[in-house]
Amino acid sequence: MKIELATAPVSWGVVMKDTPNVPPYSQVLDEMSEAGYKGTELGPYGYLPLDQSQLRDELDSRGLTLISAYVPVNFVDLQARADTYEEALTVVRLLSDMGCKLVTLSDFLFAPHKRSKRAGRIRPEDGLDETGWRHFIKNIAEFAKMCDQELGLKAAFHPHVGSWIETAREVDRLLEAVLKTRTAFEKLSNQPPDASQNAPYHRYIHPICLIFYFCFRAYNNFKTAS
Secondary structure (H helix, E strand, O other): OOOOOOEOHHHHOOOOOOOOOOOOHHHHHHHHHHOOOOEEEOOOOOOOOOOHHHHHHHHHOOOOEEEEOEEEEOOOOOOOOHHHHHHHHHHHHHHHHOOOOEEEEEEOOOOOHHHHHOOOOOOHHHOOOHHHHHHHHHHHHHHHHHHHHHHOOEEEEOOOOOOOOOOHHHHHHHHHHHHHHOOOOOOOOOOOOOOOOOHHHOOOOOHHHHHHHHHHHHHHHHHHHO
16 A cells, blocks of 8 residues: 655644744745645635635745645534634635545534533533534534535545544444445445445545543543443
């Protein structure tokens, strides 16, 4: 299996669209190219140019290709932050126009105050209730379906601290629910999903999140064994 490595502006400290004191994008793109990378994510909304022609020129001149973007959406309540939902739509349309094949979706970070206060120390009782889970799964399935059918983008999901999908238990429940929805999260062939293969979820990985996931699993297994 061929593994290709890419990078993203977050590796230069460009975490959120309002993160202060970040380097100019021209410097970041130059250093990506100098480091030997051939692909990058888009970064936070508005950091790299959102104009397709300008963005393509900036990337092409450095031998870079846009591969995806990290797109946070409040999947519990899509209208709670209408501005960020519109930003998400702008980004996925840009990805499609740039020839990308994948979008990396995530829950909106730190939207629930109690989750941000307990980030990294989440208990089962801190999670979504059943109504919240139904809304989350319905909304993410519909968003992924729109990306697939209208824009030609498959969807991956990025768990994150401070969001509703953080712990190994929550990741497992999301994957189980998504398999049942048979949405665009399925593997790229049009075969029925097979949980034993996990093929749809290993095509695109943020390594640090994979590390956190297995750390959560190891910690939970240790507590259970003790």
